[in-house]
Amino acid sequence: MATQTSFLTSLVTSFVVFCVLMLVYFILSRRPGNAPVYYPLRILRGEDGAVAAKRRGPFSWITESYRATDAEIVAAAGLDAAVYIHLFTAAVEIIGLSALYCIPVLVPLSSTSSYNQQQLRTTGNFTYQNFDNLGMANVEPNSRKIWAFLIGMFYVSMVVYFVLWRSYRWVVDLRDREIASSNARPQQFTALVRDIPKPMGKETRAQQVESFFARVHPGAYNRVQPVYNIKPVEKLFSEREDALRKLEHSEAVWELSKQKGNGDGERPMHRIGFMGLWGRKVDSIDYWRQKSEEMKPKLDAEQSRTRHDLEQDAAFVIFNDRRTAAEASQVVHAPHALFWKVSQAPEPEEVVWNNLHIHAWNRAMRRIIVSVITFFLVIFYMIPIAFVAGLTTLENLEKLLPFTSNITKIPVVGAIVQGYLPQLALLLFLFLLPKIMMVLSHAEGFPSQSQVVRSASSKYFYFIIFNVFLGVTIFGAVFSNLSSVKILVQQSQLSANKVVTLLGSKLPPVASYYITYVALRFFIGYGLELSRLIPLCIFHFKRKFKCKTERELKEAWAPGAFTYHKSIPNDLLILTISLCYSVIAPMVIPFAFTYYVLGWFVQRNQALNVHVPDFESHGSMWPHIHNRILAALFVAQITALGYFGVKEFLFTPILIILPVATVIFYMFCKKNYYPSIVVVSLWTAAETPKSRPSEGAIAYEYTPSCLQEGHPGIRDRRSNLATQFNSTINAVV
Amino acid sequence: MATQTSFLTSLVTSFVVFCVLMLVYFILSRRPGNAPVYYPLRILRGEDGAVAAKRRGPFSWITESYRATDAEIVAAAGLDAAVYIHLFTAAVEIIGLSALYCIPVLVPLSSTSSYNQQQLRTTGNFTYQNFDNLGMANVEPNSRKIWAFLIGMFYVSMVVYFVLWRSYRWVVDLRDREIASSNARPQQFTALVRDIPKPMGKETRAQQVESFFARVHPGAYNRVQPVYNIKPVEKLFSEREDALRKLEHSEAVWELSKQKGNGDGERPMHRIGFMGLWGRKVDSIDYWRQKSEEMKPKLDAEQSRTRHDLEQDAAFVIFNDRRTAAEASQVVHAPHALFWKVSQAPEPEEVVWNNLHIHAWNRAMRRIIVSVITFFLVIFYMIPIAFVAGLTTLENLEKLLPFTSNITKIPVVGAIVQGYLPQLALLLFLFLLPKIMMVLSHAEGFPSQSQVVRSASSKYFYFIIFNVFLGVTIFGAVFSNLSSVKILVQQSQLSANKVVTLLGSKLPPVASYYITYVALRFFIGYGLELSRLIPLCIFHFKRKFKCKTERELKEAWAPGAFTYHKSIPNDLLILTISLCYSVIAPMVIPFAFTYYVLGWFVQRNQALNVHVPDFESHGSMWPHIHNRILAALFVAQITALGYFGVKEFLFTPILIILPVATVIFYMFCKKNYYPSIVVVSLWTAAETPKSRPSEGAIAYEYTPSCLQEGHPGIRDRRSNLATQFNSTINAVV
Structure with missing residues (x-):
């Protein structure tokens, strides 16, 4: 736990770094030569990056980011990015509305109490900071003031429900407008069929699928595009x-x-x-x-x-109209629902070809195995880290690798090895984690990249909540006096009840730790994100020494997409922290608020200027975010239950209503809002599109590039995106 | 707990009563005058009941029941009854297959141990019966023999998964054959639309629905039948x-x-x-x-x-073909899935007219309120019973109603009041319960009677598992020494862990209680069910004194449908008991096996000869039964965890795999098998039916009888069924 001074030092340092990074961004982003780093999306869309760069003042990116409409964001970066940015909008609303009650009501109530002082007088080894007087920790146990905090919990929960409810409606409307009005895309005419049973007789797959769909969708069935084993x-x-x-x-x-x-x-x-x-x-x-x-x-x-020979048990079925495709992808086709599973076709770009043929039983098995691995990864991830950390202390290193002892005898080298090696090991492990999660999610057998990303994001979210949030809160505080844990475990009294109490009792002391954490995240994190120092260096290095062809150069400045599977869990972690503390220690609120406001501006800027979407899943990220915000609220409600119990407040059981309400709200949304986002409604699909691709073009899109006839040779995803934006690439460099 | 003798006495008594009832059935069912009681279904179908009755020997009903094919049962009693009877088939398979391992392996292992004797020697107040030596209770703690019991748990779980998996496939096939081949019914062309938003302008509901469906289902939409407020x-x-x-x-x-x-x-x-x-x-x-x-x-x-004036926010939409209706009922129609919710239309006979207009938010609220009420009903049902029981003791009765004291002073009356009043109160409460559950389920806003019945059945199942099974096991045994409970609660150590251990430790002593219970249920219960003594008396009484018209007479012998909401929970209770004991005390197995074998014969007989279905939900009862069998298995696995823990077996944690496997199996079936039963697949619906009702006839069917023009005056459900069977009623009496 940071002391008062170190806490302030840390805040000030972060702020200074942030100012420096902003300055760097302002200076570097004006130089035309850097345009491919700071405005790659605009260049790909055919806007003159150089001109765009010149007319910018130091804060013009903020006004631009602010003024952009939803429609512009969707046009530039797709629905997924708009939905991701809506996470920031929703978080700002949640935290802002919470602040309306928590800051003016709860902070004065806390600061006029004096329980901390009292404790200091009675018990010897109690320490606290002035800061802590602004939280519930300073209120006397079983005081009537606690009613205000209890009401605060209800208020914050209502705010979350309200904002989430409005958000769902917003996302549904945005998505619906986009799908109905836009030019029809290949996936809207196509359904993916998996789990096709063995064909009877000598039928080919194509014939089998054809005869099935011509029967159940007479009139609307157009053609089949089989899936092959393309390995x-x-x-x-x-x-x-x-x-x-x-x-x-x-x-x-x-x-x-x-x-x-x-x-x-x-x-x-x-x-x-x-x-x-x-x-x-x-x-x-x-x-x-x-x-x-x-x-x-x-x-x-x-x-x-x-x-001819490598047809698999899956196929893409192309229909004459969007309506039938939307309808077919929601319906059970075969008497045994285990077979002929029809679902919406993913965008051609994001099809995971090698997963399509995996059968339902197999997928279930894979999911179980991956879940078990993830479970153990989440629970035991600290063990390899501790092991490596232990390995990298000097003595152990010398034991294992005797030849290093000569080097480490030099004092400077020794200090560095001892000081940084464990941190490096930790960083390496944390850096690897999202990649491991992606590999695991890929192995689950999802047919599309967006599902893989969502699944990886949820895995990483579990990890981060368990290890960073719960880990720091419970274990961080508890392991400082390990004996109590031992007693707890030995007496085999480690019940759910105990964990909740423990969680509650350990929350307030780490509030300042989290404030530092949040401040670090927004000052340094967003500073780096905006200034793009690392991509800038890599680009200039590659341009100098490696790239010879225009294709290589383009690849060197390719900005990549938003890495949702990394950023969403981290953003949600901050929300979890601020929900947990909003009532107990309301001083977290301003920092969390700043995090999301700053994030909102930065990410909108990145969406408009930098990141190029990998895929478009039409906002199906939202239910994922929605559920995890609810999970964060649930954790907050449970910890509140524990903390109010620690405060010996008699009416604490009233709080049990809240987690139950959260579960009910979750189920209601799942039933009544979720379907709006995972499928396309008939009403929307029945809209006549402005233009539509031909059936031949659709079939061509759903052929993996290695099988496309007349394939233009070298072709990569980004060049494809460029043609999609229907623009020529300006060689600005 | 029954002693050895009282246990045997109880078994023998039950068996004697059973034999008497069988004899009664044999004698009475041969009399032609009783045919409307014993063969009402056959009479309604136009078969000559009198002739049928004459040619029967004492056991011919058994051979007939055995020989009936699935198709015959479905033809006579509908898919729902066939599915209900399959519960018995599945239970017989589960228990029979379990017995193959548990009886020859586990019983000898137990009987060659001597832990009970040992305990008797060491502790004074220990009692056991010879019977208990055949169960796991007799095995020494932490003995290697417990491995065999552990394997037994895995074996039994595998058996359940296997049988349930096969059953799902069986039900899907049966249902599919029935729907595809049968004459098309009105509900197959119809979809129910609920949550229709407010119409714009001066449109009527009918016009609004018409313009919506004509757009999203061009070509297949035929007509709309609005729903009115018919109160x-x-x-x-x-x-x-x-x-x-x-x-x-x-x-x-x-x-x-x-x-x-x-x-x-x-x-x-x-x-x-x-x-x-x-x-x-x-x-x-x-x-x-x-x-x-x-x-x-x-x-x-x-x-x-x-x-003209009372149109509601719901309607029945009639399509030109079954395929579109099946498709429409599975698809999200409006961009906001909260509106225009389309689902399969229930059979006209089972529509709950006054629930159709209730909106999704309202339904959610109702469900929450009903769930809360059910929760408290299940938890606190014992309290009013105890209260009434306390009231009805002699002293309290005299206090409250002083005038009774004169009467109760007569010794005989006093004894009766004291002895039977509490039991009567209990019986009354238990008798009322299914009705209360039906009322509650009705209030939830389901559109069809079959859903109401399913929901009531699930509520009653919770009740019965909690109060009868867990109640008798834990509380029954614990309240005998109430002090231990007090200590448990006071120390606030009532954790999940404790409950599991408690459950485990209290199981074996009550095994003989359950055996008596099961035997009573099958001997007396099925004896009464088969002999139909009560309906017989009522029928003859009414015929003599009340019925004057033929309609009244027909109503007097109306046999009613299977009361699924009462019988399924009771049947599942026995399965829960036998799964819990199959490994711990395998001697329960023969009795449970007898229960289901006998039940199978009796219920098939009742399905073929007696009960007239109220509604046909095409076997949607099965997922309900399936889930509850899994729940029973889950309870069994948890109690085993507790009991193996009590036996201080070191490898007990291995058993944690089992409940996890059950949850996974549940999810797999829900995803891959459940859809096959709740919806009609496109492949099946695309079959051309032999004959089909006209659109006008369908619209007429979906008009409540109080609004039907040219309604034939008095008309009730049963007379309607009779016309459905297309037969004339023989006035056999």
């Missing part, structure tokens, strides 16, 4: 892509050398051994051209073999 | 029905008196005051004729007013 062909395809890419690179190097020196230039050479380190030296251009030409017939053969 | 018209209608019924009765009385005595007969008279006790005396025939004629124009006026 072998994909390998060949990417090898050839790689060869073509290297050929292009070599040619560019040759061109450059021509421009520089002698007229003929210098043809690039390389060794064909391991990593280009040894082996025969060859002319790169000839080598890669020959390689790619050799592979063409092989690839063609593999493509046609895949199309 | 006022229903009151008038039933008053008039009553008058017509009384007129018919009076005329019949007159006819009879003509046949008996003087040629002109005696015209019946009655007083028009309260309950016919005082007031002016009038000629009944004239009075009721005049009354019914007076009411006709009033009723007509009210009918047309209802049709």
Whole structure:
């Protein structure tokens, strides 16, 4: 726990760093050469980045971010980003409305009490900070003042329900407007069929699906696009892509050398051994051209073999109109619902091809295994960290790797190893975690990337709530006097009741810790996010030393999408903290409020100027966020139950109503609002779209790129997005 | 707890009563005059009951019951009855397969141990019966033999999963065959729309619904049948029905008196005051004729007013084909899923008209309130019972009602009052309970009778598990030494952990109690069910003294439907008991097995010969039963956890896998099997039916009888069923 001074120091330091980063952003973002880093989305959309950069004042990004309408955000970054930013809007509303009661009513009530002083007088080893006098900790046990705090809990809960209810309606409206009015996209005409049973007789998959759907959707069924096992062909395809890419690179190097020196230039050479380190030296251009030409017939053969022999138990079914597709994706098709599972087709870009064929039983098994792994990962993640931390202390290091003892004897090196190695290990583990979560979620068998991201986000959320929030609160405070934990466990009295009380009793002392944490997150986190220092350095480095072709350059400044699976859990953690403390220690509120307001401006700016969406799931992130905000509220209500109990308040059991109400609210929303977001309503789908893709185009989109005939050679996701924005790329650099 | 002798006495008594009842059934069911009691369903279907009765031997009902195919049961009693009987099949399979391991492996293991003897030697106040030596109680704590019991738990769980999995498939197949092949019924072309938003402008409901559905289901939409507020018209209608019924009765009385005595007969008279006790005396025939004629124009006026002014926010939408209706009922129609909720229409007969207009928010509120009431009812039901029981002891009775003291001074009366009044109070309360549950479920706002019944059944199941099973097990055993409970509660250590241990430790002593209970249930319960003594008496009494018209006579022998909301919870209770004991005290198995085998024969007989279904919900009872069997297994697994813990078995934590597996199995079935039963698949609905009702006929069916034009006057559900069976009723009596 930070003392008063260290707490203030930390706040001031963070603020100074933030100011510096803002200045850096202002200066660097004006330089035209940096436009691909600060305005990549605008460049891709064909707006002149250089001009855009010049007319900006130091705070113009704030006014721009503020003025942008929902429609502009959706147009620039898609519904998913708009929904993600709405998390900030909702959090600002929740915290702002909570503050209306908690700050003017509860803070005076606390500050006029003197329980902390009293405790200081009676017990010797009690410490507190002036700061703590502004929270419920300072109120005498079983005082009548606690009624005001109890009412506060009810008020905050009502605020959350109200804001979430309004948000759901907002998201539904936004999504509906977007789907109804926009040009029809391929996925709106398509349904994904999985769990197709074994065909009877000698039918091919395509014939089987065709005869099934022609019967159950007479008139509206158009065609089937089978799903193939593309693993072998994909390998060949990417090898050839790689060869073509290297050929292009070599040619560019040759061109450059021509421009520089002698007229003929210098043809690039390389060794064909391991990593280009040894082996025969060859002319790169000839080598890669020959390689790619050799592979063409092989690839063609593999493509046609895949199309004939490697059909899988899944298919995309294309309909004549959006209405039927929307309808089909919500309906049970076969008498045994286990088979012929029809769902909305994901956007072609985000299809996870290698998961489509996995059957329901298999998916269930995978989900169980992944859940178990996640459970143990969440519970025991601290163990490998502690192990590595233990390993990296000097003595253990010397024992394991004797040769290091000579080096670590040098005092400076020793101090560094001892001081930073554990932190590094922790950082490495925490850095790896979202990636592990993504791999795990991928293994669950989801058909689309957006589902994988959502699932990874939820896993990371559990982790962060358990390890960061509960971990710091309970274990952080408890392990300081480990004996009490031992007694607790030994007497096997570790009941739910005890945990709640414990949670309640340990909350207030760590309030200042969390304030520091939140301040650090918004000052440093958003400062870095906005100034984009790391991407800037990487871009300039690559531009100087690595990129030779225009394609490579474009890839170097590719801004990437929002990493929802990392940022949503972190944003929700702050909300959990502020909900838990809003009543018990209302001084957390201003900091949390600042976090979300700043986040709202920064993320809107990033959505408008920087990040390029990977996929569009039409806002299906919202139910995920909604449920986790409710989970945060639930945790807050349970901890309040514990803390009011610690304060020996007789009417504490009244608070039991709140978690029950949260569960009821959750179920109500799940039943009545959730369907609005996971499916497209018939009314919306029955709207006639302005324009629509042809069936052939849709079928082509739902062919993995390694199987597309007439494929334009090298093609990547981002170049595809560029054509989607229907613009030419300005070579601004 | 029964001693060895009283246990055997009870078994033998029950068995004797059973034999007597079987004999009674054999004798009485052969008499042609009793055919309407024993074969009412056959009579309604037009089979000659008298002939059927004559050719029966004492056990022919058993062979008949055994030989009946699924198709015959479905034809006679509907899918719901077939599914209900499948509960017995599943239970027989579960218990039979469990016995294969538990009886030959676990019983010898127990009987060769001697822990009970050992305990008797060491502790003074320990009692046990020889019977208890056959259960796990006799095995030494932490013995290696307990592994076999642990494996037993896994085996039994696997058996349950396997049987339930097969059952789901069986039910889906049966249901699918039935829906696809049968003649199309009105509900298959119809969808129920609820939560219709306020119409814009001056549109009527019908126009509003019409324009909505004509847009989202172009081509397939046929017509709309609005829902009205029928409360006022229903009151008038039933008053008039009553008058017509009384007129018919009076005329019949007159006819009879003509046949008996003087040629002109005696015209019946009655007083028009309260309950016919005082007031002016009038000629009944004239009075009721005049009354019914007076009411006709009033009723007509009210009918047309209802049709014009009392439209509600719900409607039945009729489609051209079954496919669209099936599709529409599964799909989200409006952008806000809270509105325009479309679901499968219930069978016309089972529509709960006065619930249709209730909106989603209102339904949610009602559900919350009803859940709270049910919760308290389940938890505190023992309190009013105890209160009444306390009231009815002699002293309290004399205090409250002093005048009774004279009567109760007579020894015999005093003994009876003291001995039976509490029991009577208990019986009355238990008798009222299913009715209370039905009223509560009705208030939740379900649109169909079958949902009301399911909901009532689930409430009663909770009640029975909590009060009968857990109550007898924990509280029954614990309250015998109340002090331990007090200590438990006072120290506020009543954690989940404690409850599980308690549950485990109290199980074995009450095993013999449950065996007596099960035996009583099957011997007396099924004996009474089969012999139908009470309906027989009522029928003959009414025939003699009350019934004058043929309609009245028919109503007197109306057999009623299966009372699922009472019988399913009771049947599931036995399964819960047998699952809990199958491993711990395997001697329960033979009795539970007998219960279900006997039940299977008796209920099949009742389905084929007696009960007339009220409604047909196409087997949607199964998921309800399935979930509750899983709940029973879950309870069994939790108690096993407690009991193995009591036995100080080190590897007890392995058992935690089982409840987790149950939850996973539940979720898997909910996701992959449940949809097959709640909705009709497109494949099935796309089948062309043999015959189909006209749209006009469907619309007529979905008009409440009090609004039907050209309504045939008096009409009740059963006469309607008779016409459905397309047969004439034989006046066999």
